[in-house]
Amino acid sequence: HFYLCSWERWVNLPTLPARCTATPVIHFLDPPVPTLLPPPTTAQGFSPSGGRCVDANARCSGIIATDGPNTGYCCYGTRKAPEPIPGGYSCYQSDGGPGGLYCVTTSARGCYESRGSPLSCPSGRSADGSDCVSSVTLRYTCPSGYSLHGTTCFDTYTASTITTSTQCNRASPATDGCQWCSAVSACLPGAAPCPASCLVTPQTTCTNIASTCQWCSAIGVCQKDSIGCFASCLVATADSSICDTSASCKYCTAIGVCQPNAGICYTTCLDATAESNVCEVSTACKYCESIGVCQPNNGACWPTCTPASDDPLSPNLCTTSVDCKWCPTLNYCTERTRDCHIVCTTLAPEEPGICGCLRYCGRAGVCHACRGERRCDWRPVCVVPGLVLCSCAEKKK
Template sequence: MTLLSVLLLGKTADAACTKYCDSGDTLSGSTCTSTVTASDNCPSGFSPSGGQCVDADARCSGLISTEFSNPGECCYGTKKSSVSTPSGPSCFPEHGGPGGFYCSTSSTSGCFSSTRTPSSCPSGSTADGNDCVRGLTYTCPSGYTRSGTTCTDTYAASTITTSTQCNRASPATDGCKWCSGVSACLPDAASCPASCLVMPQTTCTNIPSTCQWCSAIGVCQKDSIGCFASCLIATADSSVCDASTSCKYCTAIGVCQPNAGICYPTCLAATTESNVCDGSTACKYCLTPGSIGVCQPNGGVCYASCLAATVEANVCEGSTSCKYCSTSGSIGVCQPDDGTCYSSCLAASVESTVCGGSVSCQWCATSASIGVCQPKAGTCWATCPPATEDPLGSAVCSPSQSCKWCPGAAGGVGGIGVCQVNTGTCWTSCLSATTDPSYADVCGYSTECKWCP
């Protein structure tokens, strides 16, 4: 017989070994019955005998003579044997008798020292042969009810809460044993549960113990621990989570999830449920604002901006506020969701920080260059005119912060084709460029002119 089969009892009955009575009393459900024999009582002067009260002295203490001499008299006192004479038994000394009065019945005879007329029985008693008799009266202890010669009393059974109560009162606790693992008294035939966690709801609920049923997550827990309000809170004790009927433990990130919940394989995957991330033992949630809204391992970085997260493309892509602009179609940078994924480094010149933070580009700052976003392999030109010779030509000059592109025309007539400072002049002929403050560079790097020293 299993523990479950022994203890699956209806709500109207108490489970076996949950109640106890005083020693010797019987238990039925939650009621104890004490049974004792009623006391037999006789009035003063009467004694119990043969199921009735007898007063031998009330009527005649000896015998009542019914034959021969002294018929109807009560003969009592010392009895001696009579002597035989030709005329019959005699007590007279002259016949050799002992003296006294001769009295006899059909079964006995003798010489008695005294006689008197038998008295009547006291009121309430009746004559029974030579005795006065009356009925026995039966009494029970206070609180007991009498039925015939039996007295019974019922009282509420006590709940078993200690090991001494589990086997202290036969027969109510016969067949019971104390299970220390759950501090409960259970039938001998049942196996002792190793802990509260393995007890089913019926046992946990019906058996007094140090356990309690926690309906929020469907598990039997120790009273001293208390009940976890949710699976997520039960993360604090994986054994409770595993034993629960409503929850499951997800070892990958160390979190207790409802049975219908997702066991995320990584912290990053748990970004979709920030509370699960935060409740796990292996992860932390990087909130927005302040970070980028992503679930990171406890040892991971909570990046302050999308750009900072460029070093971890998967973290950028997995966040709730960023997107990754990959190198296959962009410049390899983490941008906010509403940011631009630039198709080239030059296009990113409008955002120097984005350019500088990307994996494909470098920012050529105005302090030492012309303020343009170049590929990592590109040249950061110190001034505008040399940038005319960049492989990308005018495409580098035009988006720079310091320069402008002056288009060229055949023979330099109408334009000399050079990268000029923003404040410089776009000369319409090679000759006129001779007057430029940086004439040698402007003329020398021009696509239409040459400098003649």
């Protein structure tokens, strides 16, 4: 199975203190850093505290005593510190205190100027010490395009293409377990090793993942973008490694050419004459149009069939040639449209070059001089196997 690493985005609603409005709204923007817009205006006289809306000192401008002689009263006005005495504190001047009413709570104590009954809280609010409080329900809203799930806003959208190493592991959790494969410039699952090159990249990866590779369907191989796709196996001869890796081709080492799997791997250039296009792209051969034959790169491209008589590969070269044929009696190569001579006397007028090399043809002990005898400038050795070379003077003896 193949897994595509992609992007997702989400926004976790940040924890905010309660806002004392009818509908607290938490605003935020897209990742990577959610940004809070200015908060809503706080309701008049209220402030958030501990998840509640608090109207501070709404019942009493001082403290409401919870112990001592003034329990339940609102002690207010000028406050002075009481005098410590054995077993407690005192506001009496006779004890060294500042005078006033001694009022105490669990967190404060003092000598106050005045006292009175605490005020009542408005409807919908409850007393809490000197304050009036009311509970508030946090309500969350999401920006346009997002949907709310619990305290998280989600947005589903088309994943963006990962094209750089910095993107490959940035969008957690979508890219968790991904790795950047520099050889092919792709973000791939980390469960498998990175491909060492485009050539060994699987088709699904090469086709579906953004990288520096491309799938070349013509020859069934993943190639570098910079190279481009070879249009056929023969064209892939330019890179034997691509040919070897291709699912549709095979590399024929003998003549250095890339052939389709169903094609023939010729063992010699002469054999490749059957497919001139194969010969033409081969790294070891060349196609000689003049006589229609595939020669090794170091072989000669003869202008006509006659000089091909002495090619090192003849008579095979002559026989394989599209335009030539081999004449076995006198051992020479000629065009397929011409007849083969079997005696020198008939060969001389038509092929003086051939006759000039043979010099004399031996037949039944009689020497027949070839007419138009001349020096052979295309044949390095004027000897044809199987022929009796002689001179008339020797035979006359």
